[in-house]
Amino acid sequence: MSEQKYLFFLGCVIPYRLASYEVSARKVLDKLGVKLVEMSDFNCCGFPMDPIDHELALTLAARNLCLAEQEGLNILTLCNGCFGTLNKANKTLKEDKKFRDKINGNLKEIGMEFKGTVEVKHLVHVLAEDVGFEKIKDAVKKPLTGLHVAQHTGCHLVRPAKHVNHGDDPENPTMLKNLIRLTGAECLDYMDETECCGNPIIGVNEEVPFQMAKEKLEHVRAVKAQALITVCPFCHMMYDLNQPRIERAFNEKIGIPVLHYTQLLGLAMGFPREELALNELRVKPTELLSQIQE
Amino acid sequence: MSETQEYVPNVIKAEEMDPKFKYEISKLPGAEKLMLCFQCGTCTADCPISRFNDFYRPRKIARMVQLGLKDRLLSDDALWLCSTCFTCVDHCPQNVEIAGIVRVLRNMIVKEKGVMPLVFKELASNLLKTGYVYMIPESRHRRREQRGLPPLPKPNLEHITKIFEITGFSKILENVKTFEKVKS
Numbered sequence: 001m002s003e004q005k006y007l008f009f010l011g012c013v014i015p016y017r018l019a020s021y022e023v024s025a026r027k028v029l030d031k032l033g034v035k036l037v038e039m040s041d042f043n044c045c046g047f048p049m050d051p052i053d054h055e056l057a058l059t060l061a062a063r064n065l066c067l068a069e070q071e072g073l074n075i076l077t078l079c080n081g082c083f084g085t086l087n088k089a090n091k092t093l094k095e096d097k098k099f100r101d102k103i104n105g106n107l108k109e110i111g112m113e114f115k116g117t118v119e120v121k122h123l124v125h126v127l128a129e130d131v132g133f134e135k136i137k138d139a140v141k142k143p144l145t146g147l148h149v150a151q152h153t154g155c156h157l158v159r160p161a162k163h164v165n166h167g168d169d170p171e172n173p174t175m176l177k178n179l180i181r182l183t184g185a186e187c188l189d190y191m192d193e194t195e196c197c198g199n200p201i202i203g204v205n206e207e208v209p210f211q212m213a214k215e216k217l218e219h220v221r222a223v224k225a226q227a228l229i230t231v232c233p234f235c236h237m238m239y240d241l242n243q244p245r246i247e248r249a250f251n252e253k254i255g256i257p258v259l260h261y262t263q264l265l266g267l268a269m270g271f272p273r274e275e276l277a278l279n280e281l282r283v284k285p286t287e288l289l290s291q292i293q294e
Numbered sequence: 295m296s297e298t299q300e301y302v303p304n305v306i307k308a309e310e311m312d313p314k315f316k317y318e319i320s321k322l323p324g325a326e327k328l329m330l331c332f333q334c335g336t337c338t339a340d341c342p343i344s345r346f347n348d349f350y351r352p353r354k355i356a357r358m359v360q361l362g363l364k365d366r367l368l369s370d371d372a373l374w375l376c377s378t379c380f381t382c383v384d385h386c387p388q389n390v391e392i393a394g395i396v397r398v399l400r401n402m403i404v405k406e407k408g409v410m411p412l413v414f415k416e417l418a419s420n421l422l423k424t425g426y427v428y429m430i431p432e433s434r435h436r437r438r439e440q441r442g443l444p445p446l447p448k449p450n451l452e453h454i455t456k457i458f459e460i461t462g463f464s465k466i467l468e469n470v471k472t473f474e475k476v477k478s
Contacts (some may be wrong), residue, residue, distance in 0.1 A: 005431070012428050015430055015434060015446050023443070026443075042446075042447030043453075048421075050415045050416065051460060052401065053404065053405075054397060057465045109457075156380075159380035196381070198377055200377045204374045204474075205478050212342055
């Protein structure tokens, strides 16, 4: 099998708030033989600028794609927002000549040109499609048998369907579920699994996203899941970092730990807990960890 | 007060309607299918945001654009409540990209009225200054080093400044008016 090597697109949320995702992802990917090449240059993927200026957002996204083309590497990102934005820009720029000419006109001013020679992948795609289930199964040394969790795939990994070519069904996404099952843990179904976390509007309104997140966490609790598993730093912030604030807003104890998938997989692969930054989670997974043999 | 509120009919006057508006919007990327909306309401029924507030209704937005109610739309703060989950886009039986239309309208508010929520001004200013949309404090860089993580990528700020200039966004950012929150 050829070497799996990607340009590692970290984004902004992870270095700002969620090193726990990066730390655990690096451990797990390294052990699975995935090589990450660091970016020397970078800019925000463009997602947060799209609501205020579409052309600015796309030019920023396209610049990152050019950096990957210069390295001759496909992009691996841990963030749904970065994936959605870079992937859509890549696809549209490849397919729409008029649009490509316009953005290339902008890029010319900084000595760059989009050529369309790379792909954009999220961690989930790299694990499910490139590394493959067999290799992950072989790497699981301490199966998490008896653990019951639920998953939150998040919107931009699967929607809009016409831009995402990875075969997962946005109405019933199973890629992450199957990856969770490889760890030996059971992945439970719950009500409204595909519902958005609400975090993108938290800067203009807290009431609506807080209600959305509270409802999601209640649905997770209703099926007695011991944790919610995420693959997006933005969704993770909503359910973990904001959980105490949601509890205060509704005067209701929720107490559901939220783990990055890479932490769950890392536990199953036998990494010591302290190497997976589990202590950096806001909602401590104490009970869940007490159930796993060290 | 317990008395019934006086009924004020929300009458749309003919002079409010700009018949060219729908053509103008349909030319913009993301809004091309606007005219195909036949008001079935699937977008609103399936919208997670609409479930939790009384103001954001995607079907209504699509109809208002078709009717050309430009002034009403561009002064409607509820447009900023879309969380871009794209459920409406995937569920529309006519393949109308409702979230794309909302984005086009938001972009128009910024460009034509020079207004945006404060949070976007902050994110854009951070991006222009550092390449990241959040100001990453020096302590985070030190912590990365301590725990053996590679240094963060160093954005080429000249390039970013240039992109802001050629897209005309530097000027917008300099003069933009802001508001803080949207009610729900």
